[in-house]
Amino acid sequence: MKEFLNIQTPAYVADIAAIRANMEKARRIKTEAGVKILLATKGFAMPAVFPYMRGTLDGTTASGLYEARLGATHFGGEEQGKEVHTYSPAYTDETLREILKYSSHIYFNSVAQLQKFAPLVRSARKNAVIGLRVNPRLSLVKNSALYDPSAPCSRFGVQKEELTDEVLAQIDLIHVHNLCENLAEDSEKLIEHVRTEFAFALPKIKHLNLGGGHFYTHKNYDILRLIAALKRLKQDFAGSITLEPGAAHVLNGGYLVATVLDVIPHAQKIAILDASASTHMPDVLEVPYTPEILGAEIVEQERASEPNTYILGGNTCMTGDVIGTYKFDGPLEIGQKLIFTDMMQYSFVKNTTFNGIPLPDLALLHEDGSYEIIKRFGYEDFAGRLG
Numbered sequence: 001m002k003e004f005l006n007i008q009t010p011a012y013v014a015d016i017a018a019i020r021a022n023m024e025k026a027r028r029i030k031t032e033a034g035v036k037i038l039l040a041t042k043g044f045a046m047p048a049v050f051p052y053m054r055g056t057l058d059g060t061t062a063s064g065l066y067e068a069r070l071g072a073t074h075f076g077g078e079e080q081g082k083e084v085h086t087y088s089p090a091y092t093d094e095t096l097r098e099i100l101k102y103s104s105h106i107y108f109n110s111v112a113q114l115q116k117f118a119p120l121v122r123s124a125r126k127n128a129v130i131g132l133r134v135n136p137r138l139s140l141v142k143n144s145a146l147y148d149p150s151a152p153c154s155r156f157g158v159q160k161e162e163l164t165d166e167v168l169a170q171i172d173l174i175h176v177h178n179l180c181e182n183l184a185e186d187s188e189k190l191i192e193h194v195r196t197e198f199a200f201a202l203p204k205i206k207h208l209n210l211g212g213g214h215f216y217t218h219k220n221y222d223i224l225r226l227i228a229a230l231k232r233l234k235q236d237f238a239g240s241i242t243l244e245p246g247a248a249h250v251l252n253g254g255y256l257v258a259t260v261l262d263v264i265p266h267a268q269k270i271a272i273l274d275a276s277a278s279t280h281m282p283d284v285l286e287v288p289y290t291p292e293i294l295g296a297e298i299v300e301q302e303r304a305s306e307p308n309t310y311i312l313g314g315n316t317c318m319t320g321d322v323i324g325t326y327k328f329d330g331p332l333e334i335g336q337k338l339i340f341t342d343m344m345q346y347s348f349v350k351n352t353t354f355n356g357i358p359l360p361d362l363a364l365l366h367e368d369g370s371y372e373i374i375k376r377f378g379y380e381d382f383a384g385r386l387g
Contacts, residue, residue: 001294003371004257004337010275010360012348014049014254017367019344022217022249023056029216029223029243030056033230036242038085039075040212041067043246043345047074048364048374053249059083061212061244062103065095072102085209085244087133087175089155091117100124107131107175107209109155111162118170129207131173133157138193140179140186141213144287147180160197168204179213181247184222187214188229195233202237212245217252250344256280256291256360260336261315268304268311271332275340276314278321279357282350290324294339297327312338316355353382 004013026037036058045067053075059082060071068086076082086099087107096117099106106121106128108114114132121128135157141148149156156177158167163174178190191210195202202208215221230241258275277284284291290298304311308328314321351359359377366372 001255001339003365003369004255004339007257007337007363007371008361008376009257009259009337010273010280010358011257011363011373012254012343012360013257013363013365013371014046014250014344015252015365016049016052017365019049019052019250019253020367022251022253023053025217025223026249027056029227029230030058033227034234034241035230036083036240038083038242038244039071039249040244040246041071041075042349043212044250045070045349046344046362046374048362049250050075054082057249058242059085061085061087062099064088065099068099068102077102078104085131085242087131087177093117093120096120097124100128105129105131105173107133107173109133109157111158111167114167114170129172130170131175131207131209132163132167132171133175133177134163134198135159136176136178136190136193136197138178138190140182140189143181143289146286149178163198163201165204168201172205173207173209174198174201174205175209175211177209177211177213177244179211179215181215181218182213183215183218183220184225187216187226191229191233195236199236202239206239207242208233208237208239209242209244212243212248214243214245215248215251216245217248247345252342254342254344254365256340256343256347258338258340260332260334260338263310263332263334268301269309269332271310271312272315273312273323273338274315275323275338275360276316276321276357277323278314278316278318279352279354280314280360281323281340281343281347282352283346284323285320291343292341293326294341295329296338299325299327301325303327308332314357316357318354353385356382358382 062068084103085105086103139150258273262272264270312323362375
């Protein structure tokens with residue numbers, strides 16, 4: 001993409017046109033299924049992009065105090081007609097009091113936490129919605145057990161048997177977050193599972209949150225199947241229904257642009273980049289997966305000796321800082337730009353300054369093709385984290 005030929009790298013670049021297209025899919029689901037949709041800021045949190053989402057989404061969902069504050073401050077709180085939902089595996093009295101300044105929906109992870117803190121929530125916010133996360137014991141996540149909330153010994157949610165009448169009387173909402181990059185058939189399985197297995201509880205609550213992981217902007221996701229499943233659920237449940245994806249809203253919505261710093265001419269040629277798997281693309285190592293590059297083919301490492309094929313590595317001292325093996329149309333040159341795709345989800349929200357590696361710029365690619373730098377990080381950002 002010629003827009004990136006002369007930019008300073010590394011840089012995360014949000015593609016506004018692509019994100020607008022994702023918002024149109026969310027808008028369709030909201031309109032046809034009659035549900036609310038939130039942005040999970042754990043997956044994406046660039047306030048400069050929020051104005052392009054605010055007209056479609058109903059608010060944000062947070063995993064703790066700082067995300068709740070970010071959502072309320074930059075996406076909008078109750079005064080702007082937006083909701084801020086917060087779920088955390090556990091709260092302290094101090095953090096929960098702070099969260100309640102920003103969030104009207106508080107979800108608990110255990111009955112003990114519910115009983116301990118529900119009185120505080122009710123007294124601090126008269127209009128508060130109190131939720132309880134439930135483990136549906138339905139494993140549908142396929143990419144990694146690390147991301148399966150229903151895996152054995154999961155930390156997340158109460159068991160079905162714990163939803164006694166006494167517990168249900170204390171809550172307004174049930175939260176079932178159980179997917180990760182799943183297609184429509186799994187969204188449907190989860191919805192049907194909740195509709196049947198928790199039929200005893202649905203008449204006793206006012207709200208239902210079906211969590212994130214509904215990958216409805218993926219090219220193979222059948223949106224009509226999701227809408228139909230939600231409509232069937234609404235026949236049995238009169239309350240409000242919420243979805244809270246993070247990654248789906250920015251799927252293929254941006255890039256990480258990097259520069260080739262050096263080429264090591266071994267039998268298996270290695271290119272060193274100013275972008276790093278360890279610091280800038282942690283999911284490459286955690287999931288693991290190999291990201292796409294525009295104009296390149298992902299190949300097995302055994303093919304690295306083929307012409308125009310390179311192992312790409314980051315500029316850190318960690319031996320495992322390897323992004324993948326790629327075959328290009330021609331030889332790589334020092335100074336050449338490489339464009340990694342689908343780099344908005346879980347990338348810059350998880351990056352680090354390990355080794356003192358500079359954090360990438362945050363930037364926007366506007367619909368008219370113009371490039372705007374939103375944030376450039378420096379030494380103070382590195383040193384400040386070290387005290």
